[in-house]
Amino acid sequence: MMSSASSAEQLRDRLRSRGLRWTPQRRTLLVVLEAAQGHVTGAELVERCRAIDPATTPSTVYRTLDVLEDLGIVQHGHGADGREEFHVRPEQEHGHLHCAACGGTWEIDEREATTIVNSFREERGFEVDLSHVTVVGLCRECSSAGNQQPGSSA
């Protein structure tokens, strides 16, 4: 009883149980990931790790991200700009809504996605992976402000 442990301890144990190691660099990345809200690119994660430990090297970060993804701790997807993005795997899967005009991003939770997920399942037998969905368009403010999407400039 009382198996409450910090996420650092949890991760450490999961790594060890697989014969993998708990290192200072991995701890740093974990700290950064926990603090990260939403999605972060690999490059950003490297930056943030450097803020904590200036000696951080990209290769270590990327290799650790691979490991963490295998463990299901993080998941990578692709943002509206096509750049690879990581996020701490949320308790609940969610997609993203991205405004092409103001750059704002919102989460699409499972409740909101139910209709979508169900319609693809029923019509196509297609199982949507919500965490990989990014819907681009114009948010309420921008669309009522009559903003255009980028790319139509002179």
Place this chain on the structure above:
Amino acid sequence: MMSSASSAEQLRDRLRSRGLRWTPQRRTLLVVLEAAQGHVTGAELVERCRAIDPATTPSTVYRTLDVLEDLGIVQHGHGADGREEFHVRPEQEHGHLHCAACGGTWEIDEREATTIVNSFREERGFEVDLSHVTVVGLCRECSSAGNQQPGSSA
């Protein structure tokens, strides 16, 4: 009357009316784009242009794609792998459905997307840009075959 012209002629005229020029390189790219079904990455377009004209250079292709996007002839989005993709702007906007297991891709047409588009509009006031939507998941065959999505490997 009788304003029917080949798309090459149409494009040529649109370019000229803007003070831009109709060049052999642009013609080559147009030919490639017309032949392209679905989505193509920039790099693929460069390849295909080279097949027609081995002297094709990447910079010209990318610069022309920018011009064509301004004209609304092509549009770029991002595929399931996050790579930038172009497609000839279809008469009808459509999104994409991508199977993470078999790599298959299908179009989501406006009819099918109506529910999605409407629900975001009603709940959020968000105007979805269907051509930027890529929904990832498992297609009927793959999900019934019990395939896993990549990334969960050991």
Place this chain on the structure above:
DNA sequence: TTAAATGCAAAGGGTTTGCACCGGA
């Protein structure tokens, strides 16, 4: 002890840019 992990430095791949020359209109 010993295999995993790190750090470095270099490679890689697609896209972009600077600049001199070329060529449509």
Place this chain on the structure above:
DNA sequence: TCCGGTGCAAACCCTTTGCATTTAA
């Protein structure tokens, strides 16, 4: 003629890889 386009080559950015060294267990 004149400005837009082209080609080349180098720059860029992020990510990956090889290899010798370090270090967790």
